[in-house]
Amino acid sequence: MQMFFADLVVRTDEARRAFETHPVLLDGVAHGMTVERYRRLLLELYHVVWHFNPISAAAASRMADSHKQVRYFLYEHMHEESGHEEWVRNDLQAVGVEPEQTIAHLPSPFTRALVGYNYWAADRSHPASVLGMLYTLEVIASVYGGPFAAAIKESLLLEGERGVSFINSHATMDAAHMADLRKVLNTLRDEAAHEAVVESALVNFHHFTRIIEAV
């Protein structure tokens, strides 16, 4: 029998490729971005990252005891992700956006749709949905983060980690996270949780593609 992680990869592959092959992302990976667009992207990312832990907490609080391994996984993950919005804020500052501007930024409707969906899914659909969000964000970070950060550094002539610390570090860090996520996903046995994860990953890829498209 195929493990659930493999099933998830196959069932969401088209959504991943739709993200990967979107002209804006292709161009970003190939040639980088103007500083204005990169600022807009980081401003949206800030809000995605800022809501990551509250969404995970909402899901953990509703997770049934039968899925306590997922709850523990979420606790650890939240701990590791704590404060990462600061990294985005620092990167924004490095490219000319002051912290108060970042905090005051009103996210785009696409970012609100992504964040809103994830709160709703954790609260009203199935708490395991949060793993679909994690899968999407970690695929984006670990698979595309490295080449994208390299392209941004080249196009904006940024030195070292300056301005790309969040994206670059997550490209490496999420590599280890991907293996942990695979293990926890493969512990899920019930159909309802499987469906919730797949649906959530599909929705997250869709919304994230729209976010990139709009910046």
Added chain:
Amino acid sequence: MSIPTRTLTGLPQLLSRPYKYLRLEWTSELGMLRVRTCVKPIQCYSLAGLTEMQRVLDDIAENPGLVRHLVLSSDVTGVFNFGGDLALFVLLVRAQDIDSLKMYGRRCIDLVWWLEHAARRGVHTTVLVQGDTLGGGLESVLPFHKVIFERSAQAGFPEVLFNLFPGMGAWPLTIRKAGFAVANDMVLTGRLFTAEQLLRRSLVDVVVEDGDGEEAIVEVVRSVDPRLRGTLAALTAQRMTAPITYETLQTTVDMWAETALTLTTRDLRLMERLARAQARKAGGGDEGAVEEIKRIELDTAWGELRSGNTGWGEERGTGITAWGALS
């Protein structure tokens, strides 16, 4: 050659499926099914592309006698196929997901296996390569009965550059067509070869000028069709004489998946460089993965010449360059 009545019912089914990455054309006079791949914008063997291709082959198998000639080509200018889905590989390697890597590899060898036995199914296969074809792209070409390259097309197995090897039939298919020495040269060096060089090594049957590929297809099919039964019997016997077993293909895929799990960050970064180059080409750039491979070879050679390392920390590169081969 007349077509049994029952197989005619299979034709609408075969042609009417809503493919996203394939374009099918039917020439009834020749019983020729043209399959044009268009996994846009990055032409590679994606999971969905593989599934669609397998569906076409299954439909052909379910309607024996309907398709006499299967012809494959690419709808993407300048690229036949970049091979494996590099982003998917990076994802699966980072997730340390050997099951999915093996599953991907098996889907690839299932296509190879079908093509290997196409003659037994009464189908003569022809492939036209009009642009770059790398790794799995080249592996998918080799089981075809007739391989046509346009002159500017280049091909190779670059996997060794990022510490992997082509695991979906490259070894047995290359050895059978060109011998052990050529297979060694191609797989172990990662070099790229021109159409003319591949012709000299018997991996390509016909090289035509750029733009003449379509005409060459018609010529091949029209010349084979009157002698089809004898040709297919001979090709079946040929493959029985030098057989490739499914077990070998499967064991090699498993080994490929195990090797993929050992890739380091440096190896994955090289893979990402190729993926970025593919993105540049897909975006209309002049240079793509082929040029990036040449740059990687050059970087490696320079790095080793100048400092004894490759600029990747403690990691050492493959130290390959063979510029004469491309001249």
